[in-house]
Amino acid sequence: MTKSLENMLADIPKRFEASYIPEPNSGCWIWLGTIDKAGYGRFTIGRRGTHRTTGAHIISYILEHKTQPPSELDHKCRMRCCVNPDHLEPVTRYENIMRGNGFGAVNARKTHCVHGHEFTSKNTYVWKGRMRTCRTCNARRQKKRIN
Helix, strand or coil: CHHHHHHHHHHHHHHCCCCCEEECCCCCCCEEEEEECCCCCEEECCCCCCEEEEHHHHHHHHHHHHCCCCCCEEECCCCCCCCCHHHHHECCHHHHHHHHHHHHHHHHHHCCCCCCCCCCCCEEECCCCCEEHHHHHHHHHHHHHHH
């Protein structure tokens, strides 16, 4: 390893630690550096021309565990700008999406249709392998169409 590369790698923990501030109530480490449009901290490694930008939470995980995360990292604290490695959990992409508040995750957590009918195995039709439809409501719609 060259001397400049050694210096650059040794510099990462110092630069990283200077870029967040601990929040005493939640235990979150709030990222003070660059934040992307989605709200995640960004950290740059390398010099101009050969640099690479990655998620600050990923760098935090690597510094703590000395290894690349095996999968996606979920912020258990729900704060995207948090870089506390204790608040990060490796999960599958599907699990990470389902823990969130996106359209698919919100609908997957619903237990009843918009008219109050429970989603049970008998009352639910799964359309195209992923979209649920209430059989009771569907039967009412079909009856109205015929009459």
